[in-house]
Amino acid sequence: MAIFGDEKQGNNEFVVTPWHVAGKVDYQKLIEQFGTDEITQELLTRFERLAGGSHHMFRRRVFFSHRDLDKVLDDYERGRGFFLYTGRGPSGPMHVGHLIPFHLTRWLQERFDVNVYIEITDDEKFLEESRGLTLEQSRYWAYENALDIAAVGFDPDKTFIFTDVDYIGNMYPIALKVARKINFSWVRAVFGFNQQTNIGMVFYPAIQIVPTMFERKRCLIPAAIDQDPYWRVQRDIAESLGYYKAAAIHSRFLMPLTGPEGKMSASQRESAVFLNDDPKTIRKKIWRAFSGGQSTLELHRKLGGNPDIDVAYQWLYYFFEPDDDRIKQLHDDYRSGKLTSGDMKSILIERLTEFVERHQTSREEVKDKLHLYMREGRLAQRMWETKFGLEE
């Protein structure tokens, strides 16, 4: 049984599956339970040397765990190369937390000059019955989300963004070869499926595994830790099909506005800041966010706040304040009581407003270029000409 925790978690328990995150996630425990490896300082130093730079989401262990990142670096050093793969389940509008793996993936593409494949799982979000989405709705969001993703600024000749429903014709042969290696008993154990799970969902893991086989190179997957069960299955079958075991780097979840438990959810609009929220909404949401401050200003000045559970500080730390000196200052000043929760929120509001406005501008600009990522860029063109899994 690979899932950690179950639906009826108690006080100190939590749940992390591809479809459900609840409770206060203990990331150290997840490493043990999922059997992944911590990103050590030694590995990070080597990585930064090869990347020719450093990213605060690595330094601060937003990406905290990995599988075979060391082998990816070996391959890179030997000139064998690698490629990047990540994705998005288009269940609704995207919030800022959803952009974490995409921003990091774009940075990795710049640093290593590699191909990026981005799968938008319109099939999965329709099959996930509790969402209550029609296929037409999940496809609507697929294209809306594709714009948000393209707006992050990937190389249009080295990036292929596709939806499963659009691209299945090219993936089905290899999906069959993957599916033939996986039995019901296995997906039941890994994904918590049961007798009532619909047969589309039972098949779906094969589809999410396919893009790890788009090249005969090692695939590095930057994604939130909840997606790891797919890569575990992939790693058990890839070599028997003549492909590499997927490598992965796992991110934590950006803390929801409501506080340290669970993850942000598009179905609870008050838990997250969305990429199309206006400045007024952003201000209002952050102002109401859970804070680590004391109940009165007087007490706060005297006892100081707790940055570990302060949403505003956590968001700055994870994503919006890349400067290490500045973030340390914010941390210490909040801890000492010099900085109030209101101060911290004001700083975040400024950063966030600027970020969302910049994103919205990029999104408008990329509308004319989306066809490059999806159909006509150099990589996209080649992908539409390729059928995977048929040996002629």
Next chain:
Amino acid sequence: MAIFGDEKQGNNEFVVTPWHVAGKVDYQKLIEQFGTDEITQELLTRFERLAGGSHHMFRRRVFFSHRDLDKVLDDYERGRGFFLYTGRGPSGPMHVGHLIPFHLTRWLQERFDVNVYIEITDDEKFLEESRGLTLEQSRYWAYENALDIAAVGFDPDKTFIFTDVDYIGNMYPIALKVARKINFSWVRAVFGFNQQTNIGMVFYPAIQIVPTMFERKRCLIPAAIDQDPYWRVQRDIAESLGYYKAAAIHSRFLMPLTGPEGKMSASQRESAVFLNDDPKTIRKKIWRAFSGGQSTLELHRKLGGNPDIDVAYQWLYYFFEPDDDRIKQLHDDYRSGKLTSGDMKSILIERLTEFVERHQTSREEVKDKLHLYMREGRLAQRMWETKFGLEE
């Protein structure tokens, strides 16, 4: 539990599933167990009136059972029309028994001037692990079998022959909608799947159901009775997706050369006559076939033979001797002992050799026309332009 019998059948038991037929099939019992309806004389008379003709495979109840054939006739009378769907699992070369539904389907197309859809399930035969076929092998047979099917002489502008792997891009959206309505528990019960069944096979029933939704009309499926479990599932979900419940006519299995048990199998070459067997092989196989005659000629003349278990007579009755007077004569003369088993075999050999030679000639001739059925005929072209299951 919809499957009748199980793998450990005793003396009077038998098994009929889409992947396995064993024992002496009791067709009357199958009607009860599958919950289908017998084709009554009254229904047949009405059918023949509307068809403007009679086919010996109906008269002799080779097609013995149905679902909603009466409703198909209602629709036809009211001008609403219907369409035909059948298929082939490309696990190897085709034998004469495989042609039964195709010959009848072609006859129905001629009589009612309707569209025919023929699905070649290259995905299924790869996923069926006990076959031990690679996907490349099942695809090789898909194209070989497509030639044999096209050779039957369908209307190239009203017939679409496709393999699932080729055509999945157009079927996937509606396959998802079908799959979302079917859970594992259900396919376990209907198809006998278990925990060890691979997830491709678990999903596959959705794929075989899709072509029943190619038109917003009633679909009539001429197929062997072992395929009925798919239509049972289809009939439970079709209306909720806005389509008609599939209608079906069910054929018996042509008796294997080895005698009255099981069905002919491509994996036992001695059990069947293949469409590419040469006259010498045909002669040898029929000569060795199981017969209903007595152990000596003297005894045979005295006691007579049993046509019910005589392979040569059964083949003539089911397929190769359409003339009712002539078949009655053969029956009576064999029963009385006037006709020997050798005589019966000689008659079959002549018919069969002629049939296979004619088939092989048609097969050669149709090679230039296969693209019409698969890509460029009027119906095929329209099918390649259509994506099923997406409401725009």
